[in-house]
Amino acid sequence: MQYNRFFTDDQVKRIHEASLELLENVGVLVHNDKARAIYGKIGCSVDVQSGMVKFPSQVVEKARQSFVPTYTFTAQNPKFDKVLPNDGPIVVTGSSAPNIIDPKTGEERRATSDDIANIAYLINELPGFDVFSISTLAEDAPPGQFSISRFYPALKNCKKPVRSNTPNMKDLEQVLELGELIAGSKEAYMARPFINHHYCPMVAPLTMDVESTEAVIYLVERGLPVYGTIVPNAGLTSPMSLAATVTLGNAEFLALATLIQSIRPGAPMIYAVLSTVADMRTGNYAPGAIETGMLQMGHTEMANYYNIPSGGYIGLTNSHLNDAQSGYETGMNTTGALLAGASLFNMGGLLGSLMAFDFGKAVTDSEIAMNLKRMKRGMEFSEENLCLDLIAKVGPGGSYMSEKHTVKKMRTTAVLPNVATREMRGRWESEGRTDYQTRAMREADRILSQENPAKFSAELDAKIRGHFPNLVAGDAKWDL
Amino acid sequence: MQYNRFFTDDQVKRIHEASLELLENVGVLVHNDKARAIYGKIGCSVDVQSGMVKFPSQVVEKARQSFVPTYTFTAQNPKFDKVLPNDGPIVVTGSSAPNIIDPKTGEERRATSDDIANIAYLINELPGFDVFSISTLAEDAPPGQFSISRFYPALKNCKKPVRSNTPNMKDLEQVLELGELIAGSKEAYMARPFINHHYCPMVAPLTMDVESTEAVIYLVERGLPVYGTIVPNAGLTSPMSLAATVTLGNAEFLALATLIQSIRPGAPMIYAVLSTVADMRTGNYAPGAIETGMLQMGHTEMANYYNIPSGGYIGLTNSHLNDAQSGYETGMNTTGALLAGASLFNMGGLLGSLMAFDFGKAVTDSEIAMNLKRMKRGMEFSEENLCLDLIAKVGPGGSYMSEKHTVKKMRTTAVLPNVATREMRGRWESEGRTDYQTRAMREADRILSQENPAKFSAELDAKIRGHFPNLVAGDAKWDL
Numbered sequence: 019m020q021y022n023r024f025f026t027d028d029q030v031k032r033i034h035e036a037s038l039e040l041l042e043n044v045g046v047l048v049h050n051d052k053a054r055a056i057y058g059k060i061g062c063s064v065d066v067q068s069g070m071v072k073f074p075s076q077v078v079e080k081a082r083q084s085f086v087p088t089y090t091f092t093a094q095n096p097k098f099d100k101v102l103p104n105d106g107p108i109v110v111t112g113s114s115a116p117n118i119i120d121p122k123t124g125e126e127r128r129a130t131s132d133d134i135a136n137i138a139y140l141i142n143e144l145p146g147f148d149v150f151s152i153s154t155l156a157e158d159a160p161p162g163q164f165s166i167s168r169f170y171p172a173l174k175n176c177k178k179p180v181r182s183n184t185p186n187m188k189d190l191e192q193v194l195e196l197g198e199l200i201a202g203s204k205e206a207y208m209a210r211p212f213i214n215h216h217y218c219p220m221v222a223p224l225t226m227d228v229e230s231t232e233a234v235i236y237l238v239e240r241g242l243p244v245y246g247t248i249v250p251n252a253g254l255t256s257p258m259s260l261a262a263t264v265t266l267g268n269a270e271f272l273a274l275a276t277l278i279q280s281i282r283p284g285a286p287m288i289y290a291v292l293s294t295v296a297d298m299r300t301g302n303y304a305p306g307a308i309e310t311g312m313l314q315m316g317h318t319e320m321a322n323y324y325n326i327p328s329g330g331y332i333g334l335t336n337s338h339l340n341d342a343q344s345g346y347e348t349g350m351n352t353t354g355a356l357l358a359g360a361s362l363f364n365m366g367g368l369l370g371s372l373m374a375f376d377f378g379k380a381v382t383d384s385e386i387a388m389n390l391k392r393m394k395r396g397m398e399f400s401e402e403n404l405c406l407d408l409i410a411k412v413g414p415g416g417s418y419m420s421e422k423h424t425v426k427k428m429r430t431t432a433v434l435p436n437v438a439t440r441e442m443r444g445r446w447e448s449e450g451r452t453d454y455q456t457r458a459m460r461e462a463d464r465i466l467s468q469e470n471p472a473k474f475s476a477e478l479d480a481k482i483r484g485h486f487p488n489l490v491a492g493d494a495k496w497d498l
Numbered sequence: 499m500q501y502n503r504f505f506t507d508d509q510v511k512r513i514h515e516a517s518l519e520l521l522e523n524v525g526v527l528v529h530n531d532k533a534r535a536i537y538g539k540i541g542c543s544v545d546v547q548s549g550m551v552k553f554p555s556q557v558v559e560k561a562r563q564s565f566v567p568t569y570t571f572t573a574q575n576p577k578f579d580k581v582l583p584n585d586g587p588i589v590v591t592g593s594s595a596p597n598i599i600d601p602k603t604g605e606e607r608r609a610t611s612d613d614i615a616n617i618a619y620l621i622n623e624l625p626g627f628d629v630f631s632i633s634t635l636a637e638d639a640p641p642g643q644f645s646i647s648r649f650y651p652a653l654k655n656c657k658k659p660v661r662s663n664t665p666n667m668k669d670l671e672q673v674l675e676l677g678e679l680i681a682g683s684k685e686a687y688m689a690r691p692f693i694n695h696h697y698c699p700m701v702a703p704l705t706m707d708v709e710s711t712e713a714v715i716y717l718v719e720r721g722l723p724v725y726g727t728i729v730p731n732a733g734l735t736s737p738m739s740l741a742a743t744v745t746l747g748n749a750e751f752l753a754l755a756t757l758i759q760s761i762r763p764g765a766p767m768i769y770a771v772l773s774t775v776a777d778m779r780t781g782n783y784a785p786g787a788i789e790t791g792m793l794q795m796g797h798t799e800m801a802n803y804y805n806i807p808s809g810g811y812i813g814l815t816n817s818h819l820n821d822a823q824s825g826y827e828t829g830m831n832t833t834g835a836l837l838a839g840a841s842l843f844n845m846g847g848l849l850g851s852l853m854a855f856d857f858g859k860a861v862t863d864s865e866i867a868m869n870l871k872r873m874k875r876g877m878e879f880s881e882e883n884l885c886l887d888l889i890a891k892v893g894p895g896g897s898y899m900s901e902k903h904t905v906k907k908m909r910t911t912a913v914l915p916n917v918a919t920r921e922m923r924g925r926w927e928s929e930g931r932t933d934y935q936t937r938a939m940r941e942a943d944r945i946l947s948q949e950n951p952a953k954f955s956a957e958l959d960a961k962i963r964g965h966f967p968n969l970v971a972g973d974a975k976w977d978l
Binding site for chain 1: 499500501502503504505506509512513516519520523524525526527550606701703704705732733734735736737738739740741742744745746775777778779780781782783784786787788789791792796816817818819820821822823824825826827828829830832833834837838850851853854858859862865866869872873876877878879880881883884885886888889890892893894895896897898899901903904905906907908911912913914917918919920921922923926927931933934935938
């Protein structure tokens with residue numbers, strides 16, 4: 019597939035150069051001591067008083083030389099390993115929502131570790147998803163177990179790659195201990211590190227925080243998988259211009275990439291973004307807007323220039339229901355990103371601007387993901403697929419319905435969805451006149467009513483629970 | 499914008515050549531006598547017994563030489579004229595559904611001329627739409643006035659270009675009489691022919707019908723605007739292969755184009771398609787499937803090779819409700835087609851595989867259309883839009899909220915939708931927890947409750963009603 023492009027080659031180069039100019043002349047405010055020290059060591063000018071770091075172009079260009087073109091998500095079960103960009107689109111859940119739409123009442127409430135267990139199992143089973151980014155927080159986390167109360171139910175119930183973040187170093191260390199327990203040893207875990215870390219160390223405009231930056235440095239030093247997402251919001255933390263927002267975000271990406279490559283040249287990265295335009299009538303956050311998709315597409319062009327995988331939080335919705343709005347917002351922006359060449363889609367399951375997980379939305383996004391994967395396969399051009407002999411045989415006015423070729427190819431040529439209806443109206447009415455969300459919730463119910471095949475062994479579970487006293491139960495329990 | 503491509507240049511050429519091979523070796527079954535005579539006259543071999551026409555390559559290649567790169571939709575009000583491809587995306591309603599979802603009851607029923615009047619006025623007012631293709635049939639049409647009962651309310655209430663078809667020559671002549679009455683004279687009408695005709699003379703596979711072909715010939719002979727849509731359905735009337743369906747459809751397009759260009763070299767055309775893949779689990783028609791979008795994209799690559807405008811019925815849905823399914827089906831396929839370079843989008847307002855018009859769906863599609871138009875404008879790269887001075891001025895950690903630049907650019911940089919919600923959940927709840935369709939119906943109600951500015955003068959209306967006794971009322975009347 020030849021990807022869609024908004025920019026010419028010259029415009030891409032100009033954005034790169036403009037990003038270098040911003041890093042050299044305006045600089046980045048770096049709040050983390052270790053990061054400032056690293057930047058100083060590699061030739062940046064560091065103002066100790068203000069924390070301002072300025073980047074000579076050659077420092078950034080040197081870091082660029084060690085960029086690598088792939089990024090691997092490792093899973094507990096190796097059959098679920100995924101490598102960007104070739105396995106793309108890699109479809110991931112949206113993450114860390116505080117709330118969930120209760121599947122029984124339809125009301126929003128705080129999410130718990132039991133919810134995470136159910137979601138993890140659902141994502142393990144839904145064919146459209148490749149990676150489980152832990153969708154919610156856990157309100158019931160015992161003191162001192164904020165993150166482990168999320169990662170334990172996630173890793174227990176989903177054998178696809180699990181991804182999330184931690185708020186501080188103590189939590190990160192606990193999560194890595196859990197990983198080593200599951201792997202059987204530190205060495206086994208380091209050989210296949212199936213916890214995939216994600217942070218937002220860059221705060222637009224041009225600022226680097228303390229805690230997330232600390233976590234990134236720690237993980238990169240140990241060779242563990244981590245990447246960051248760049249999140250400028252035009253109108254508030256970035257200029258009200260798409261081209262400028264791509265440029266500012268690109269400068270921020272390069273600042274973070276320079277840090278990572280200076281610590282460990284060749285460390286895999288993803289050029290991940292959630293660049294947005296604020297709805298300035300109210301200042302509301304608008305991740306479902308078409309401009310989010312366009313910005314992703316623009317950043318992807320920059321990532322392709324740097325030859326690194328790209329993507330991010332794309333396909334989000336502002337809607338609080340899984341309705342026509344959530345459908346077209348997710349559908350339009352993910353399609354745009356796919357056709358620009360993005361390979362990572364953190365899209366699934368969230369409503370209301372990343373505030374709440376919804377089971378029906380997750381099922382929907384799995385079906386949207388199947389469409390994206392079909393589109394990525396493209397037209398499958400070959401002389402055989404032109405079917406010239408078959409067209410001659412069937413002839414003008416003939417029918418292909420009972421041709422062997424039709425039967426043989428019907429399940430691979432087309433996506434055959436489970437939830438989308440294709441029935442004529444009479445049949446659809448006689449089957450209860452359901453809307454898509456009703457059927458999506460039924461599909462979630464069907465999956466979650468089965469016995470969960472993804473659990474830990476009793477032995478391993480006892481070991482983990484012995485290591486972390488008071489740990490949440492972490493079992494998928496569905497009672498709709 | 500550099501468009502997305504599934505095919506390489508060589509593959510496009512091969513599909514063109516394979517289409518020529520099909521036309522030369524397999525041929526087209528032509529049921530219309532006049533068409534057969536025209537084909538015979540330009541060098542095709544015509545089998546009088548069977549009606550089979552075979553096309554030497556040079557005949558098709560000669561026709562290709564007179565293809566023109568633009569197509570104009572003329573409107574009653576010249577400010578609404580649109581030229582493909584440069585004014586694209588040209589967004590059009592879906593057409594000729596037998597039914598409507600009653601705005602009061604939500605039940606499906608047969609559509610009437612009053613419905614057409616209301617729809618025409620709505621499309622006149624909705625900013626996303628450029629052309630009104632008459633969305634429904636009119637169940638209440640008096641005997642002998644099947645088509646005029648559709649075109650009269652349409653032309654009375656919508657001053658944007660109006661498009662539709664007629665089932666026979668008598669109806670076509672009536673419709674043209676109506677056009678001349680509105681224009682004031684035959685000459686005035688011919689100077690600005692604001693009725694835009696559309697037919698499907700090609701019936702896949704490789705067959706040409708009687709009545710639609712007759713209408714196309716009649717209109718092309720007179721220099722009136724007309725184009726045809728190609729509609730292969732993989733698994734039933736075309737092979738179960740996307741590449742083969744593009745090839746078969748391309749051959750059918752070339753057969754029709756050869757007829758048109760032979761009658762009047764340089765007649766404007768649109769490479770319009772509704773190529774689909776059947777859901778072979780049931781044989782159901784699946785215009786909402788992702789493969790419909792992909793086929794449109796493939797055909798658009800062929801149209802770009804021929805340098806003619808392209809598009810068609812794209813963004814349709816199988817859903818019977820305006821729900822998440824209708825949202826993502828319309829959103830994904832229209833985005834794909836846009837990024838492949840299509841400029842005509844016959845997408846708006848229909849549910850249930852083109853069977854029923856829905857007012858809320860039309861409002862939704864107007865909002866989706868605004869997103870497509872924004873995406874088409876692209877990143878608006880310029881040195882000024884990189885905002886490097888502004889970024890330096892605001893600096894790391896600053897805010898763009900109160901910058902003059904933000905205020906100046908907030909309404910042009912981003913689409914600011916009326917129906918999509920961007921409110922936080924608390925506000926959305928306090929405003930009634932509406933779903934998108936509820937708000938879309940409110941928007942339709944708001945528009946249709948206004949006085950209709952698009953009517954005919956009393957004098958003209960009396961003239962028309964005198965010419966066509968028993969004509970339907972044709973007035974937009976809204977009473978929700």
